[in-house]
Amino acid sequence: MTRADPVSRSAGTLTDRTRGLLADERVADRRGWLQAVHPVLKLLGVLALLVVTVTFDRPGPPAAMLALSVLAAVLSRVPLGTHALRTGVPMAVSLLIVAPQAVLVPGATLAGPVTLSGAAYVATFTLRVGASVSLLGLLLSTTRFAALVGALRTLRVPRTVVTLLAITYRYLLVVFEELSRLVLARRSRRIRSATLRESWREAGSLLGTFLLRALDRGERVGRAARSRGGTAGRAYARQHAIGLPDAAFAFIVFATVAAGVLLA
Structure with a gap:
């Protein structure tokens, strides 16, 4: 990746920082x-x-x-x-x-x-x-996120709200993993340095592919959750x-x- 490739650089930085923020405990x-x-x-x-x-x-x-x-x-x-x-x-x-x-x-x-x-x-x-x-x-x-979800359940926050929060947190990790794969694939297929204009032209294609993959991955995650009995989740340990x-x-x-x- 070169300095003339702002799309890959920006997307890669965003992906790494966000995944680190969400997953680093x-x-x-x-x-x-x-x-x-x-x-x-x-x-x-x-x-x-x-x-x-x-x-x-x-x-x-x-x-x-x-x-x-x-x-x-x-x-x-x-x-x-x-x-x-x-x-x-x-x-x-x-x-x-x-x-x-x-x-x-x-x-x-x-x-x-x-x-x-x-x-x-x-x-x-x-x-x-x-x-x-x-x-x-x-x-x-x-x-820890599991402890935070357990605290919300202890405070009798509606189950739907807690479940949506837990699913959103987990799916964000999946979405940014998809973005990381797209950025890596884009870098591996480039054999020469891209100009600034070419990089910005490819940004639309990268964004469209990312949105389609995110929607498809969301459907697959939903089907997998339903096949395992739904999204009610399990009780988090609250011993402290x-x-x-x-x-x-x-x-x-x-x-x-x-x-x-x-x-x-």
Whole structure:
């Protein structure tokens, strides 16, 4: 693959990164703080923190929540580089989307056309997104998917919702495996360097073939599931000892929610 082949390079990078994100549970197997917290308690605690995060209309509390999530990532031995990338990209996108509000929101002038109220709104929105993504990232990276599904079943989430979530997760791995095979086949059949124009022309063919294969694979997966008795699935193991990490996490969540109620 050459530098003049952006289609293969982009598709290959997307495939590798997504498969790694979905299938890599090495962080969840580490001996960290959040890894030792019961999945049910962790899920409820993160949801409570998310609710508190989105209720504030000033940048201070979301910034504190973001700092708290970073500290939790350190205590849970989550790679800070990966966590910062997963949190920073959505923050940057949200900042670009909401940046015009710094000028459009009326109020006292801060600098040039930027108003004080507008700058506060932009900062609050961006920090909300960053804190929320950081908390969700911690939940997903420190919890095995099977344990997360088991927690949802423990909380009596409708079976249909849990089943759809489990099937979607597994099928995403299959879909990106198909994309990886297409990219590999495309690379192996090329005997000369492709120009930029040729690469973009072939992108449509690659995308169409990928969609057709994904639909066909989905039909085969559905038939295989029905032949094995349906998609109800099996019960996930939910045995988990309650200890000091659970008590510490519950105390922090309770203190944070109480502080949020008092400051609201």
